[in-house]
Amino acid sequence: MSETPQVRPPVVTPVRVVIGLCLVAPFVAMLWLGSYAKTDPTFIGIPFFYWYQMLWVLISTALTMTAYKLWQHDQRSRNGAKGGAAQ
Numbered sequence: 001m002s003e004t005p006q007v008r009p010p011v012v013t014p015v016r017v018v019i020g021l022c023l024v025a026p027f028v029a030m031l032w033l034g035s036y037a038k039t040d041p042t043f044i045g046i047p048f049f050y051w052y053q054m055l056w057v058l059i060s061t062a063l064t065m066t067a068y069k070l071w072q073h074d075q076r077s078r079n080g081a082k083g084g085a086a087q
Helices: 014-031 048-086
Strands: none
Touching: 014 048
């Protein structure tokens, strides 16, 4: 009749912090307008202002994909720990 308390994994983990940073970094980069509001250096004739933003489209894609994969791994490990503790 004794009930053992359920041990839950912590909500904030290093993996989740990395996921958050991956998702926030593109917003910070794009909102910091002063860092890229210029025309030089040009890349194949395209001013810096434009090619910098297009570069961040690719970087954002990679960071979002990384965050998604880390989230999947985190959820699998949490579900595995939950199932292992119940046995």
